[in-house]
Amino acid sequence: MCITILGIETSCDETSVAVVEDGAKIKSNIISSQIEVHQKYGGVVPEIASRKHLELINSVIEQALDEAVIDFSQINAVAVTYGPGLVGALLVGVAAGKAIAFGLDIPLIGINHMEGHVYANMLDHPSPQFPIICLVVSGGHTDLVLIPSHGNYQLLGSTRDDAAGEAFDKVARVLGLGYPGGPQIDGLAALGNDKAIAFPRAYLEEKSLDFSFSGVKTAVINYLNRCKQKGIPVNKPDVAASFRRAVVDVLVDKALQAAELFDTNTIMLAGGVAANKLLRDELSYRSAILGLDLITPPPILCTDNAAMIACAAYFKYLRHDFAPLTLNAVPGLKLGEDRY
Numbered sequence: 001m002c003i004t005i006l007g008i009e010t011s012c013d014e015t016s017v018a019v020v021e022d023g024a025k026i027k028s029n030i031i032s033s034q035i036e037v038h039q040k041y042g043g044v045v046p047e048i049a050s051r052k053h054l055e056l057i058n059s060v061i062e063q064a065l066d067e068a069v070i071d072f073s074q075i076n077a078v079a080v081t082y083g084p085g086l087v088g089a090l091l092v093g094v095a096a097g098k099a100i101a102f103g104l105d106i107p108l109i110g111i112n113h114m115e116g117h118v119y120a121n122m123l124d125h126p127s128p129q130f131p132i133i134c135l136v137v138s139g140g141h142t143d144l145v146l147i148p149s150h151g152n153y154q155l156l157g158s159t160r161d162d163a164a165g166e167a168f169d170k171v172a173r174v175l176g177l178g179y180p181g182g183p184q185i186d187g188l189a190a191l192g193n194d195k196a197i198a199f200p201r202a203y204l205e206e207k208s209l210d211f212s213f214s215g216v217k218t219a220v221i222n223y224l225n226r227c228k229q230k231g232i233p234v235n236k237p238d239v240a241a242s243f244r245r246a247v248v249d250v251l252v253d254k255a256l257q258a259a260e261l262f263d264t265n266t267i268m269l270a271g272g273v274a275a276n277k278l279l280r281d282e283l284s285y286r287s288a289i290l291g292l293d294l295i296t297p298p299p300i301l302c303t304d305n306a307a308m309i310a311c312a313a314y315f316k317y318l319r320h321d322f323a324p325l326t327l328n329a330v331p332g333l334k335l336g337e338d339r340y
Contacts, residue, residue: 216243
């Protein structure tokens, strides 16, 4: 008998609901994005995001069930993201998940959003070789995590200032590009020379696995200001390419350093920035040279989605790790911590 889990994801600006069987077979994965709503503001407006989730959640649940060709009676458990994220946005998904679990008398499973990104990889690679070094790169997080086994996480390093995705958004903004910044930078960088401008790379102390991207972000801003003051034309593709290269070099170097320090043969990439083409290509190339296995999610599963939440929940379901109906949103939830 298969285990069918309904996943709900509303941590930021995507309302997503998915139906996944046995942690691997995606029966449906509906994603309603709010990008167009927030573009004119240059970023996500929390109050607007919450209201859009409220408007959409019921219809997205119905779409997910219809596409999976099942009804509520065939759901074994409901999984919901309860943090980290925007508190108002999280509350919409948590309330929906709790209502379904209560109404159907089925288990409720609380999932950490970042753990969901990790498990996006398991949808295509259900039996990875542990231990794993996972590079988690998103708009709000840049973390290196050692994963000895399912559900166990040891934080090795994280950003001390701007996350990589945040730096991409800010540089995109000063270049006059749209939101979200990551895909905009990626597209423009493909037209430029990544060796044209020597932007700094911050490696911090020897053997440190922490990150810092505020320096390279500031360097880009200062470069653009100098060009403006001197009346020098700016080659935006070169700026985008050189900036992207500086960020990717640090991400890849740190991931490989962690694999060596902890003697692991498997590296995993997760988070929204995992869709970045240069990051995927460079990590793939250098991992292959060292004989390491690299696991990456398909680009469609790098962005926020409920299939990854349902996948992560499957492994909690097997452990009978269920949340109470008093589950609440925890906007500052850390990876590996349960707050229920």
